[in-house]
Amino acid sequence: MDDSEAKAHLQHYLQSGRDALLWKLEGLDEYDIRRPVVPTGTNLLGLVKHVASVEAGYLGDTFGRPFPEPLPWMADDAEPNADMWATAEESRESVVGLYRRVWAHSDATIAALDLDSPGTVAWWAADRRSVTLHRILVHMIAENQRHAGHADIARELIDGAAGLRQGVSNLPEMDEAWWNDYRERLERTARSAGGR
Secondary structure, rough: OOOOOOOHHHHHHHHHHHHHHHHOOOOHHHHHOOOOOOOHHHHHHHHHHHHHHHHHHHHOOHOOOOOOOOOOOHOOOOOOOOOOOOOOOHHHHHHHHHHHHHHHHHHHHHHHHOOOOEEEEOOOOOOOOOHHHHHHHHHHHHHHHHHHHHHHHHHHHHOOOOOOOOEEEEOOOOHHHHHHHHHHHHHHHHHHOOOO
């Protein structure tokens, strides 16, 4: 496999994580895309904002190609976790639009560089901050897929919607009664195993 084929494969997996994350917003109102669904505050729009911000750094600054828009929530003096939620002034459209502009910037970086092109992740420990585009693409795929998984759980907690991607749930096609029985069986098994 040559460099361009390898980049195409890596970019495919990067894009599938991007698409999955945005798909989890579809059909939800402003409240549901913003509301914290777990004790640490994880919310769907915040996940998009976070991943956009992280990708802008890894596929921008790391290779001397900074994303041209300011991301004040990533500044040293920003409040903790400011990148993990959208303020009332930050609309869905603005956050999704930012993410799409980051994609375009990142994709331009990927197109311009070879997989072995060097970069520096300034915020990593000195002994591991020297990287290649290949390493950062793998890192960003893992980052995107990890947060797409968070979005899977958040969306299921919000309205029960689950699945791999639009049109492909990757789950057995069973009715609600089957899923209730299945969950009850798992609960009984967990209680039985926990009581040993």
